Amino acid sequence: QLQLQESGPGLVRPSETLSLTCTVSGASISSTSYSWAWIRQPPGKGLEWVGTISYSGSTSYNPPLNSRVTMSVDTSENQFSLKLSSLTAADTAVFYCARLRHDFRNYVTIDSWGQGTLVTVSS
Amino acid sequence: DIQMTQSPSSLSASVGDRVTITCRASQGISKYLAWFQQKPGNAPKSLIYGASSLESGVPSKFSGSGSGTDFTLTISSLQPEDVATYYCQQYNSYPLTFGGGTKVEIK
Numbered sequence: 001q002l003q004l005q006e007s008g009p010g011l012v013r014p015s016e017t018l019s020l021t022c023t024v025s026g027a028s029i030s031s032t033s034y035s036w037a038w039i040r041q042p043p044g045k046g047l048e049w050v051g052t053i054s055y056s057g058s059t060s061y062n063p064p065l066n067s068r069v070t071m072s073v074d075t076s077e078n079q080f081s082l083k084l085s086s087l088t089a090a091d092t093a094v095f096y097c098a099r100l101r102h103d104f105r106n107y108v109t110i111d112s113w114g115q116g117t118l119v120t121v122s123s
Numbered sequence: 124d125i126q127m128t129q130s131p132s133s134l135s136a137s138v139g140d141r142v143t144i145t146c147r148a149s150q151g152i153s154k155y156l157a158w159f160q161q162k163p164g165n166a167p168k169s170l171i172y173g174a175s176s177l178e179s180g181v182p183s184k185f186s187g188s189g190s191g192t193d194f195t196l197t198i199s200s201l202q203p204e205d206v207a208t209y210y211c212q213q214y215n216s217y218p219l220t221f222g223g224g225t226k227v228e229i230k
Binding site for chain 2: 110
């Protein structure tokens with residue numbers, strides 16, 4: 001059974017860089033049928049796509065975050081990671097990792113979510 | 124970017140009622156629309172993809188329809204376990220974008 005588990009610090013200081021890791025179990029992160037994503041949700045607010053990374057390492061980022069986001073894949077550990085730099089209080093959110101399933105035309109839909117991890121940006 | 128607009132933002136209905144949520148895209152997205160359910164304190168759960176296809180294990184009381192710019196999610200008979208916020212999301216093009224959510228409560 002597929003499981004996605006986020007890990008990382010719960011508290012980060014303003015201007016610092018957040019590093020989160022998603023560990024995937026029950027599926028291979030190298031599968032060509034899937035890509036992987038980070039999605040965040042500020043407290044009491046809606047969902048915001050952060051970025052997507054494919055099994056090969058190609059990435060797409062949300063334009064407002066593009067200059068601050070880096071995603072990577074570690075196939076040996078079956079993990080993918082997020083780095084978000086120059087943090088401010090506005091980045092306080094629950095961060096979810098998710099699996100995206102490719103259809104036959106290579107469109108991707110989210111089919112599984114991690115439980116999420118709350119990241120608070122505060123001094 | 125494609126903007127997704129959901130209505131209503133919240134609703135209250137009785138147990139057994141048929142509930143319909145609407146999602147409108149700012150431009151045509153064919154059928155590349157998904158619906159998610161988020162219960163309080165939990166991660167979202169994928170319900171529907173391709174506008175009308177149920178994810179594995181999702182009960183048939185949930186249904187989706189639409190194409191182009193206008194979509195609906197219907198719960199055929201509202202139950203207490205359906206209390207949640209529901210989100211639509213387009214995956215026709217990047218950046219992936221979500222609707223603002225519809226909070227469903229029991230009257």
